[in-house]
Amino acid sequence: MLKDDIDSLSPARDFNRRSFVQTTVGSGFAAAVLPVTAQTVTTDTAGLEAGPVTIPVGDFAMPAYRAQPAGKQHLPVVLVASEIFGVHEHIADVCRRFAKAGYLAIAPELFVRQGNAGAYTEAARLIAEVVSKASDAQVMADLDATVAWAAAQGGDTARLAITGFCWGGRTTWRYVAHNPRVAAGVAWYGPVARAYHPGDKTIVELAAAIKAPVLALYGAADGGIPVETLTQLETALKAAGNLRSEFVVYPDTPHAFHADYRPSYRKAAAEDGWKRCLAWLAVHGVKA
Template identity: 25%
Template sequence: MSLNTDWLNFDGGERSYRLYISRPANADTPLPVVIVIQEIWGTDAHILDLTDRFAKAGYLAVAPDLYAENGQRPDVLKEERIEQVKAFLNTLPPASWHDPIAREAALEKLPEEKREEIRSTFAELFGGLARLPERLEILQATLRFLQEYKHSRGQKVASVGYCMGGALSALLACREPSLAGAVVYYGNLPSKEQIKGIHCPVAGFFGSLDERITSQVPGFAKAMQEAGKSFTYEIYEGAHHAFFNDTRASYHVQASRDAWAKTLVFFEEVLA
């Protein structure tokens, strides 16, 4: 399928925002929207590929760049710096990623300039998890933009997020009554107190080996049921965190195939 793709900056009032947009080239009418919310690695090749995949399914798909400030990324979070961190971490066992001693021992083997760049970008990426409220504001601004954008005006909007983006997809549902649906891939789930703000169906996809995240699912499912809200989910046996990311060793093809099919069915239902 031929797609029209572009990076677009839009004015959100006090600041401007940057997002990747993809849509079927021959679709002339406004389309329902899927907001694709990034992993901690930003709007990288994997996220852009997923955005195009949702566009090929017949949606206007957008991926907001949550690291852009007034339409441009700071040096510490530019794509090449993040790729440098990813390449470094891929040389370590996953258990060492958040082990400061093991990480520093590996860093000490690198040239000083490269070592300092990796340290600063790593700190900015993983320290940025404390800034989820700021990221959520970007998503809310994106939602307001899409409500008036010529290719989506008058259409329903749903979200899907991965890892950090999965948590943000659920939080967007807690904050925005107009959201038609939210999909969470291996992201932290909202608290019982936050659930009262959810007005749309939520779907979740998790790996059985991702215990820190997946252990939250039963409590969230129970709280959603007690609140009379819709939550469907799958926990894939033998799948790790980030099982859907086909650029990483954690990729699980069977779980990904099933989750992709169920995600498209979910969007067909909530965006109809």
């Protein structure tokens, strides 16, 4: 059981399945996070092409959510890796925020082979039955296919970045280690000293393979990601010659502080992190 994923949920949930439940990729909210809070941010689609798409991965059709400025080509590409809850409304909204900033943003549904992450009401069961069965090898291949799809749609994959939250934060680190074409990454509170799938390596163990600059955004009060593990990774990165990555640890800030639909949301840290994210991409070759 992964403590940070579970503790960041409200201890008492009123699961309302008549509203907000995820029915298709990028729509509604995952059942495990209901009810959503009043502070939830909603980004409109004015001026955008946004909605579900299908990405071929061999013979498999992987659903994803895509958002981009309408009528534009040769856009920089940002992969958006979801939390354990899959590609629900919040992740789709993050894609729209990137699109408003001039990016082609794509969030593939990386758990779809294992089950419907959005339908689970209990985070512990979701981790055990779905998340822990999605191996790094599968996820890396799915992200590679997503990059290929973006290129075929006119995206400029010479300007390629990845960002993600929690499980997706770890996936961000992992994909940067996997794909040398990634120009920059932004990892939001992803575990670095443990893996989700049995047998996969930790990010600390993979530090030598991480060459691109990664902006790491974490909370000092994250019960599942001790600050000392971030120090271990930072030390390992520097020892391997990666001097461009940067760690930002917000004081008195919990896990999932960017998740505006959850009680863990911390507006000041979330807004500062978002500004840093866009600036980081621009400085490191993924400028819109």
